[in-house]
Amino acid sequence: MGSSDVVVVIDASVTRWQRFGKDRLYVTAPDGSPLGWHDLATGATHYATADAALLDATVARWRAQHGHVGRSELVGVVPSPAASPEGRRTASSADGPSTPRPEPAADEDLTLRPPGQSLADRLTELDAQAASAQAPARYWWAELDELRAQDRLVRAQSPLGDLLRGLVGRRRPERQELRDLMREAKQEARRHEAAAAPTVRELAAEAVSWQRGLDGELVVGQLLAEVVRRDPRWRVLHSVPVGSRGADIDHVLVGPGGVLTLKTKHHPSARVFVANDAVLVNGTRYPYVRNARHEAQRAERLLTAAVGRRVVVEGVVVVRAQDLTVRAQPADVHVLASRRLVRWLRARPEVLAADEVDAVFAAARRASTWRA
Structure with missing residues (x-):
C-alpha cells in the first residue's frame, strides 16, 4: 500500500514517506532534530527550523539523484526567507539577545507604537518558532487520527466479522495494515516530540524572560500616561x-x-x-x-x-x-x-x-x- 526508504544526503537524513496518495520527504539534521518536510507532489516545503538552507539543499540533491528535478533545482537553490541573514538572530544591545524585526518606514510616526511593542513582537516570534518545532509531531498525530478514522470505516463494514476475528487474534489484511500504519505514526509522533522538546523548553524559558520585561514596560507605560494626563x-x-x-x-x-x-x-x-x-x-x-x-x-x-x-x-x-x-x-x-x-x-x-x-x-x- 506504500513504501518508505531512507537515504543520507549531505549529512542530513532523508526519509521518503508514501501513504494514501501522499509522497513526502522528511529531512532530519545530523543531530537528529527535524529540519522539516517537502511535498514531492506539490513542491511545497515546510520548515521546522531556521536552517532552511540545509533543508533546501538536501531536498534539491535528493530530487536530482532520484529524477525529481524541478525548476528551482535547475537554476540553483534559493534559500527561503528564514535562511536569509535578515531572518537570523543577531547580537543585540548590552542587555541581552534580540531579533531583527522589520524596520519601520522612514516616515512612520512612532507615537503610534504602544508600550512594549518590541517585546510583544519577540514573544510572537518565539510562539511561531515553538509551533514550527512542534509541527512534525503535530503532523504525525493528525496522520494517526486520519488512520484511526479509516480504521473505523473499515471496521464498520463488518463489525461482527471483525469481532469474531479479534477473538481468535486474526484481523483482516486491510485492518492489519492500518494497525501497522497507526503504530508507525504514533512512533513517529513521539520521536518528533522528543526531538523538539529541548527546543520548546528553551523557547519557553526565553519567553518567560521577555514576558517579564513586557510586564514592566506596560506598568511604566501606564505611569507615563498618568504624567501626560496631569501635564x-x-x-x-x-x-x-x-x-x-x-x-x-x-x-x-x-x-x-x-x-x-x-x-x-x-x-x-x-x-x-x-x-x-x-x-x-x-x-x-x-x-x-x-x-x-x-x-x-x-x-x-x-x-x-x-x-x-x-x-x-x-x-x-x-x-x-x-x-x-x-x-x-x-x-x-x-x-x-x-x-x-x-x-x-x-x-x-x-x-x-x-x-x-x-x-x-x-x-x-x-x-x-x-x-x-
Whole structure:
C-alpha cells in the first residue's frame, strides 16, 4: 500500500514517506532534530527550523539523484526567507539577545507604537518558532487520527466479522495494515516530540524572560500616561527602534523637565541594591546603569543631529522590585522605583520652553531620526 526508504544526503537524513496518495520527504539534521518536510507532489516545503538552507539543499540533491528535478533545482537553490541573514538572530544591545524585526518606514510616526511593542513582537516570534518545532509531531498525530478514522470505516463494514476475528487474534489484511500504519505514526509522533522538546523548553524559558520585561514596560507605560494626563506638555514615545540590529529604547520622554530615555527593569520579587554604577539584583550584578548611559548618549547624538542644535538627554532606570535600596546615585543616570516615577517627573525643574519641546519631539517621533 506504500513504501518508505531512507537515504543520507549531505549529512542530513532523508526519509521518503508514501501513504494514501501522499509522497513526502522528511529531512532530519545530523543531530537528529527535524529540519522539516517537502511535498514531492506539490513542491511545497515546510520548515521546522531556521536552517532552511540545509533543508533546501538536501531536498534539491535528493530530487536530482532520484529524477525529481524541478525548476528551482535547475537554476540553483534559493534559500527561503528564514535562511536569509535578515531572518537570523543577531547580537543585540548590552542587555541581552534580540531579533531583527522589520524596520519601520522612514516616515512612520512612532507615537503610534504602544508600550512594549518590541517585546510583544519577540514573544510572537518565539510562539511561531515553538509551533514550527512542534509541527512534525503535530503532523504525525493528525496522520494517526486520519488512520484511526479509516480504521473505523473499515471496521464498520463488518463489525461482527471483525469481532469474531479479534477473538481468535486474526484481523483482516486491510485492518492489519492500518494497525501497522497507526503504530508507525504514533512512533513517529513521539520521536518528533522528543526531538523538539529541548527546543520548546528553551523557547519557553526565553519567553518567560521577555514576558517579564513586557510586564514592566506596560506598568511604566501606564505611569507615563498618568504624567501626560496631569501635564500635557510632556510627550512620550514607547519602544523606539534604534539602528538596524533590533535594539530599542523602552521609553523616550520629552517635556518641560528635559529629554529622558527610560529603561525599565521588572524584578517584582527581588531585592535591588544600587551604589553608583553598581546594580545588584539579589546579589547578582547587572549593567543597567552602563546600558542606560549608552542609550542616553546615543539618543543625544541622534536627536542633536536631527534638530540641528545640541539636545541634552538624561538616562533613567526605572525599577519595579520588592525592595530598592539606592545607597548612592550614579553620576549621570537616575535610578528610581517605579512608584516614585510620576512624582519625580513632576518635580523636575523646567529646562525646555514649549517651542523647544515641540522641536525635539517633532524629530523624536520620526523613525528616520533613530536609524543612524
